[in-house]
Amino acid sequence: MVGKQKGLLGNLEPIRSFEIEPRVGRHLPAFCAWHKRLSSDLAQLEAVSGLDKLGDILKGLFGSRPAAAAIDSLTERVSTARRAGNLSVAPAVGLSVSAIPVSTPVRDNTFYGRGR
Amino acid sequence: MRMSGRKPLTAAQQFVNLRGNPISRGEGKLQTGLLTWRYSATPFPICRDYVVRIEFNQGGRPEIFVDSPDLHALAGGRRIPHLYEQKPPKLCLYLPRNSEWQSWMRLDQTIVPWTALWLFYFEEWLVSNDWKGGGMHPEVKEDHEEAA
Numbered sequence A: 001m002v003g004k005q006k007g008l009l010g011n012l013e014p015i016r017s018f019e020i021e022p023r024v025g026r027h028l029p030a031f032c033a034w035h036k037r038l039s040s041d042l043a044q045l046e047a048v049s050g051l052d053k054l055g056d057i058l059k060g061l062f063g064s065r066p067a068a069a070a071i072d073s074l075t076e077r078v079s080t081a082r083r084a085g086n087l088s089v090a091p092a093v094g095l096s097v098s099a100i101p102v103s104t105p106v107r108d109n110t111f112y113g114r115g116r
Numbered sequence B: 001m002r003m004s005g006r007k008p009l010t011a012a013q014q015f016v017n018l019r020g021n022p023i024s025r026g027e028g029k030l031q032t033g034l035l036t037w038r039y040s041a042t043p044f045p046i047c048r049d050y051v052v053r054i055e056f057n058q059g060g061r062p063e064i065f066v067d068s069p070d071l072h073a074l075a076g077g078r079r080i081p082h083l084y085e086q087k088p089p090k091l092c093l094y095l096p097r098n099s100e101w102q103s104w105m106r107l108d109q110t111i112v113p114w115t116a117l118w119l120f121y122f123e124e125w126l127v128s129n130d131w132k133g134g135g136m137h138p139e140v141k142e143d144h145e146e147a148a
Helices: A017-047 A051-062 A064-084 B011-020 B071-075 B111-128
Strands: A088-090 A094-096 B026-031 B034-041 B050-057 B063-068 B083-085
Touching: A017 A051, A051 A064, A051 B111, A064 B111, A088 B111, A094 B111, B011 B026, B011 B034, B011 B050, B034 B111, B050 B111, B063 B111, B071 B111
Parallel strands: none
Antiparallel strands: A088 A094, B026 B034, B034 B050, B050 B063
């Protein structure tokens, strides 16, 4: 609302409409394009199936290093829980680092065979 | 195979346990001393769904295959680590001489969780080209010589 306010805010200068609208108007198309892209990227993230696919999307969004760091952080959580004996497998979830009823603990194992 | 003194589980007992555990829900076939079990595995909430097949001959060691999706297509021609055989992909889940798996152990409590773990590290390897699940790397010339 434009106009002189009385009371608590009575001493503040009102913001006149022409001071806001040109600025908003100028940035609105860019904001809408950004919002559209963000919504599309978030929808992709939600539907992603595969750590490698997640890596690709994150790489496109944030660049190679942040994407690698995000995947590394996820892997490290699983590996840390595995070393501590806190990893389990839950139905419809898969590996879980938190206690879930009807989950099956992951016992110690050593993968065998060629590492590469 | 080192024996612990505990009684080995029969193929029928393994079949019942696999069928009863919600993490290995699927279907299978049980013949005299021979078990085939196929189930869907999602190693992590953002991972793919895999169709895993366990073959178990009573008195022997279980063999674990990934029937779909095609791991080699996902790997894009790279040699996949920790497989006894590349085609079809037969997973190396444990060190035989360490007795990590013994015949008295339940497949649904050992092989099934290890398969989820293998698949998780496989997907991570697709991104990083670095196997982060650890393991032993024997010096051998051919794949079939590695098989336990």
